[in-house]
Amino acid sequence: MARIFITGSADGLGQLAAKDLIAQGHQVVLHARNRERGKQALAKAPGAEDVLIADLSSMAETKDLAAKANASGVFDAVIHNAGVYRIPQNSVGAEGLPVLLAVNTLAPYILTCLMHRPKRLIYMSSGMHLQGKPNLDNLTAAALGKLTYSDTKLHDVILTMAIARKWTTVYANVVNPGWVPTKMGGAGAPDSLEAGYQTQAWLAVSNDPSATVTGRYFHHKRQTRYSPVADDPTVQEKFLAACEQITGVKTG
Numbered sequence: 155m156a157r158i159f160i161t162g163s164a165d166g167l168g169q170l171a172a173k174d175l176i177a178q179g180h181q182v183v184l185h186a187r188n189r190e191r192g193k194q195a196l197a198k199a200p201g202a203e204d205v206l207i208a209d210l211s212s213m214a215e216t217k218d219l220a221a222k223a224n225a226s227g228v229f230d231a232v233i234h235n236a237g238v239y240r241i242p243q244n245s246v247g248a249e250g251l252p253v254l255l256a257v258n259t260l261a262p263y264i265l266t267c268l269m270h271r272p273k274r275l276i277y278m279s280s281g282m283h284l285q286g287k288p289n290l291d292n293l294t295a296a297a298l299g300k301l302t303y304s305d306t307k308l309h310d311v312i313l314t315m316a317i318a319r320k321w322t323t324v325y326a327n328v329v330n331p332g333w334v335p336t337k338m339g340g341a342g343a344p345d346s347l348e349a350g351y352q353t354q355a356w357l358a359v360s361n362d363p364s365a366t367v368t369g370r371y372f373h374h375k376r377q378t379r380y381s382p383v384a385d386d387p388t389v390q391e392k393f394l395a396a397c398e399q400i401t402g403v404k405t406g
């Protein structure tokens with residue numbers, strides 16, 4: 155039995171991955187943005203060990219979440235699932251940072267750096283990352299002006315490949331779930347909802363040789379093409395330095 159933490163598990167793919175892993179007999183800790191959503195998350199995933207609360211648009215709350223997760227014990231796997239797509243332009247979080255940047259890019263970075271290192275790290279990207287630009291020269295300024303969802307999903311691939319290169323004792327992989335009918339994907343999304351959560355659940359616990367790898371980009375349990383920009387160590391270092399500068403958190 156593995157112990158797994160899943161961010162953004164009050165709804166959508168995070169919630170479905172949590173239920174799947176609980177049904178397989180694993181110990182799952184949920185995460186939700188506030189107490190109300192936390193209660194709803196636990197009600198929808200009976201058998202979960204607990205739910206931890208933090209609004210990831212706030213760096214302070216995200217740092218506090220890492221501390222709460224560490225206090226709860228060690229995780230075998232963390233699925234960095236929470237994400238935002240359609241949000242009002244210029245939405246900012248507690249520290250004045252754009253919500254898109256805080257939730258999609260900085261929260262996975264902060265949690266990765268501050269949480270006790272698990273054996274497996276799974277990040278959520280999107281096929282849309284292929285249209286993204288790293289925008290690393292002044293990430294905050296770019297974010298305030300024109301950072302897109304695609305840019306942040308490219309950041310998630312860069313983060314994965316950087317961690318896979320630097321932390322050789324963990325499996326760090328990234329998933330494109332397809333365009334699936336969640337709150338984010340919308341009711342008309344064409345891809346399979348089941349296939350949309352199974353890859354990250356599989357990467358979290360399976361001992362299959364094709365799941366016990368690192369630095370790979372998966373779609374429906376198969377390695378697929380991703381932006382070669384993410385493999386460039388210079389880009390990776392620049393990305394980590396930008397995140398460190400904004401968050402005050404070192405990569406380690």
Ligand SMILES: NC(=O)c1ccc[n+]([C@@H]2O[C@H](COP(=O)([O-])OP(=O)(O)OC[C@H]3O[C@@H](n4cnc5c(N)ncnc54)[C@H](OP(=O)(O)O)[C@@H]3O)[C@@H](O)[C@H]2O)c1
Nearest residue numbers: 162165166167187210211236237280333334336337338339
């Ligand atoms: N659906 C797709 O077609 C698709 C395609 C490509 C990639 N993805 C990626 O897959 C992941 C999951 O997406 P999904 O479709 O399951 O989206 P979703 O249904 O919108 O769920 C997103 C989850 O993240 C949580 N979340 C968002 N902002 C948060 C914040 N500030 N603090 C704490 N939690 C927050 C949400 O909480 P609330 O429920 O309280 O809002 C929800 O639990 C995302 O990273 C997304 O980028 C999805």
